[in-house]
Amino acid sequence: MSVVLKSCAIAVVLAATACSGPGSDAQQRALAEQAQAESTAFGSDLQLWRDQRVADLTRPDGWTSLTGLHWIDPGAHYIGTDAGNGIRLTIGPGHFGMIDLSSGRLRFVPEKGVAITLDGEPLTGSVILRADDAPAGPNLLGFDEGKGVATVIKRGERYALRVKHADAPTRAGFKGLEYWPSTQDWKVVGKFVAHPPGKTIAIANIIGTTDEVPNPGAIEFTRDGKPYRIEALDEGGEQLFLVFADRTSGHGSYPAGRFLDTPKPDVNGRVVLDFNKSYNPPCAFTAFATCPLPPPENRIDLAINAGEKTYAYATP
16 A cells, blocks of 8 residues: 555544544543553563562572571681580581681681582682672572571671571461552652762661661652652662651551662653552561661651551461
8 A cells, every 4th residue: 555545544544533522432442441451561560570579588598588697706606506506506407617707807617527518519628708798799608408508797897697598487487478459550650859979878777787878869759749759779780779668667567667679760860669569678577687777768758558568477
């Protein structure tokens, strides 16, 4: 068909549509189909996110697998489940090895006859361990044929041994997640307001220390005609990280606040906040996490009835 004929055909269609009026059955059906398609896409995307959320939480090394957080004082400490150890594990070998903190360095010596791996490879001698503040991340000490893993974390000036195990009671007894009903009106378009380069914001955590975290800007949005603002954090990934509390905190959602990841702003400075994907911090699932708390700027006078509700933590 020539361009002229195509143009004529389009003109006929447009004329017919115009004659039928804006409230025609055809237009109403088209709008209804579009709305249904958008609703289906929204629901499918959210379900995929929820499925991935549960999968991440319940991985053999996910947050529900935490079994201990052991602060390391200077000096040498034996590790294991037996009573004579300075660092007492709840699951694992009776004697795991020895860790020695001296001059800011952590040396680990594996127990003879116990199979230990370092970053997936058999460990036969002593090693200086990296903590989670190292550019390459922490070393992974594996035990119990890979079911257990221990890492060193640094919070403030202190070090701790974080231990996970696939047989953790919190993983075996995971209760599932509850959500508010999902609605598209909690998927809000906000405006990113950039801060000067290099700005940071003080973020306290649940163990009482404070970190200066990169704070590239804030996100402004409106709800029911009222303006709100959330300071955004940048942890080096492809998304912005939000730590916030709202009127549901302690009244349906986790008392210490929730998290939300969102894509970085587009070329027009727009940011989509899908509060249906608000989620609980690790501390909602275990007593052995060191979660950040919402800064005062992110305590919002708004009930965000969307996303994850409080988790009913209980061991079997």
